[in-house]
């Protein structure tokens with residue numbers, strides 16, 4: 361998060377710097393500060409119309425717009441990849457309206473906006489992870505009444521969340537955490553890290569970086585400040601566990617990364633590759649090789665995303 | 667009746683005093699006072715619109731009354747005015763000490779999760795975090811309410827009305843409440859299902875020494891379940907007494923009409 365000084369742009373450029381007007385950005389910043397002060401608490405904010413539809417990351421875009429400055433370096437990913445349409449267009453959007461430098465390199469970025477993943481490379485102090493959230497209320501599926509879920513948060517009545525876990529264990533025999541597995545933040549607020557996979561849940565706890573989560577349609581902002589306790593919910597006899605794969609990444613050989621399944625033909629052939637495309641490329645450059653290292657998928661990713 | 671009375675304890679569990687509820691200018695109920703003791707089953711009877719549900723909702727903490735007080739012997743704080751408690755304390759007391767069986771299972775069940783999860787929820791609300799133990803307790807309770815445990819993981823929408831009501835009963839008894847409210851618990855069921863469910867309820871209430879406040883307009887249900895009856899008309903209690911007394915020797919003209927018009931047993 362850098363301030364808007366020292367820019368070489370003409371001052372009048374900043375009337376609508378980063379697309380939103382100054383009052384709106386101030387309002388969002390106030391919500392962010394409150395969210396950081398009460399980790400895991402959903403702060404209501406006056407979500408604005410954005411030039412993309414709801415569900416395309418309007419919450420994340422507004423968060424980025426409120427904190428970005430011309431000295432920032434911006435990375436945007438969809439799933440784990442930097443080169444998908446949505447990620448590319450959001451990145452171009454901020455390059456245009458905020459004159460911000462963009463990157464695919466996780467370690468270079470000061471703001472990383474994402475839809476489904478947290479990068480594999482551990483985040484550092486000074487970095488802000490912005491997550492786009494479709495449904496901020498983890499209890500909504502079981503309790504449709506907003507008045508009731510608010511009371512549950514206020515009074516820490518979180519037994520209901522376990523009903524969802526109970527249901528999952530009853531059906532599949534284990535916690536089987538998928539995406540958006542609920543967490544307790546500082547043992548006070550129940551929070552949905554929607555929609556990241558449970559694989560990324562542990563990255564939220566005691567991170568050096570700031571996590572900001574924004575839901576545009578639902579008009580909520582919440583946050584996990586650095587060095588905050590984040591516990592994924594589970595049962596005593598069914599402890600939380602992240603996804604694991606029998607395979608390693610076919611391109612870079614990584615055995616500790618989140619893998620996507622790629623179907624290769626209609627005969628059922630498939631390969632597993634890192635979902636974090638930049639992480640994978642970086643490893644390959646450093647000489648790591650997987651069982652299908654020369655595959656054309658690796659070539660395609662060498663093309664610059666823009 | 668005599669067998670039932672012996673399990674009733676002498677200390678009051680619930681004290682209702684001067685309870686009045688106005689919906690704007692429409693009267694819900696007026697100046698209702700009564701006590702309930704542990705293990706006692708109190709039936710509320712009266713015609714449609716007489717204020718039975720209003721009374722039940724006020725007493726069970728769902729509907730703040732316009733006047734009057736409701737005191738309950740809570741596990742945590744002893745005898746307390748339930749509307750003077752802080753909201754989180756009252757909600758916790760409701761989870762710990764009470765149950766509420768609705769007439770319509772849809773009001774009392776979570777339709778989006780399985781029957782088993784519905785029954786297990788109160789344990790989780792009270793801090794249960796061991797799946798295996800809660801699963802076993804759920805199965806035990808399903809057996810107790812004569813529910814086919816093979817269907818534990820089905821959604822309530824796939825159950826018959828009688829099965830839904832059994833799930834609701836199990837869900838409201840599993841945590842060991844002191845007092846259970848019931849609003850026409852067998853109202854929507856056909857006669858044979860109703861008879862078996864009533865028998866079951868009566869056995870459970872006796873075995874668990876539960877206090878129950880049950881609303882019904884069915885005199886047969888009242889006869890079978892209740893130790894004591896309160897007869898309501900136009901929002902007011904017109905007669906109260908032991909069930910057999912009220913049904914066999916009704917004093918108030920309204921009770922006489924009510925009993926003679928429906929009671930064929």
Ligand SMILES: Nc1ncnc2c1ncn2[C@@H]1O[C@H](COP(=O)(O)OP(=O)(O)OP(=O)(O)O)[C@@H](O)[C@H]1O
Nearest residue numbers: 689692693694713714715716717718719720721883
């Ligand atoms: N939410 C409400 N708003 C206005 N009036 C109400 C409301 N609920 C109940 N009433 C009125 O209060 C009176 C008592 O209603 P209540 O529902 O308590 O009766 P009841 O004895 O439960 O009837 P039933 O046997 O039909 O369920 C009725 O005149 C009813 O119209």
Ligand SMILES: [Mg+2]
Nearest residue numbers: 718719720849
């Ligand atoms: Mg009613």
